Amino acid sequence: TQPGVLAGVNIVISAGPTREPLDPVRYITNRSSGKMGYALAAAALSSGANVTLVSGPVSLPVPAGAKLIPVETALQMYDAVITHSRTADIYIGAAAVADYRPQQLAERKIKKGDDTSNIPLAKNPDIITAVANLQPKPLVVGFAAETDDLENYAKHKLQSKNLDLIAANWVGQTEGGFESDRNALQVFWPGGQQILPMTDKNTLAAQLLKLIAEKLHEKNPV
Numbered sequence: 001t002q003p004g005v006l007a008g009v010n011i012v013i014s015a016g017p018t019r020e021p022l023d024p025v026r027y028i029t030n031r032s033s034g035k036m037g038y039a040l041a042a043a044a045l046s047s048g049a050n051v052t053l054v055s056g057p058v059s060l061p062v063p064a065g066a067k068l069i070p071v072e073t074a075l076q077m078y079d080a081v082i083t084h085s086r087t088a089d090i091y092i093g094a095a096a097v098a099d100y101r102p103q104q105l106a107e108r109k110i111k112k113g114d115d116t117s118n119i120p121l122a123k124n125p126d127i128i129t130a131v132a133n134l135q136p137k138p139l140v141v142g143f144a145a146e147t148d149d150l151e152n153y154a155k156h157k158l159q160s161k162n163l164d165l166i167a168a169n170w171v172g173q174t175e176g177g178f179e180s181d182r183n184a185l186q187v188f189w190p191g192g193q194q195i196l197p198m199t200d201k202n203t204l205a206a207q208l209l210k211l212i213a214e215k216l217h218e219k220n221p222v
């Protein structure tokens with residue numbers, strides 16, 4: 001992305017995993033390093049955007065200039081994302097949100113002898129779908145990490161979640177995906193697609209952001 005191409009644009013990015021507590025010492029989570037979301041935040045800042053980074057627990061430095069909103073659970077992430085997306089031009093949902101949370105949070109540590117062979121779960125809200133239903137709707141960009149049938153799942157999510165763009169990547173391959181510093185993406189939007197070949201996540205973030213900026217300018221021509 002060229003410097004200035006997103007000057008003054010408000011971008012909300014969610015990144016990292018969420019943590020759904022079972023008791024004071026245990027939680028359910030997803031695999032996610034947060035690297036892609038943080039790389040996108042850094043790329044957006046260098047192109048002049050105002051960046052709000054709603055982040056689950058990760059061990060990454062916060063890109064200088066980003067407004068960090070740290071969260072743990074999916075419900076906290078939902079509240080922070082919705083609040084900030086109301087005034088956003090772009091929402092990028094790069095977080096690995098836990099689909100379910102334990103229905104109850106035990107006040108004390110669950111003991112081995114306790115009857116815990118079943119953990120009742122409650123479904124978490126789909127954050128990106130809620131953003132896509134806001135009025136006015138920001139440009140909404142999602143991710144899809146898939147182990148099989150990437151193209152079909154990604155296209156289906158693009159439509160069912162009412163997204164403007166979806167970046168899909170293979171997981172469980174020898175290269176790319178979780179924890180890795182490298183990745184490749186297949187990007188879909190209504191009526192088009194583009195492959196961004198395997199490279200480091202910073203280069204990839206800049207390439208993806210360039211596509212996102214094009215979509216924003218198509219949506220809001222000057």
Ligand code: C5P
Pocket residue numbers: 074093094095096097098099124125126127128129141142143144145157
């Ligand atoms: O349905 P799936 O989880 O594969 O969709 C991935 C996309 O949906 C990602 O952009 C992710 O951040 C978003 N998502 C969300 N809220 C959820 C689950 C997924 O925003 N509860």
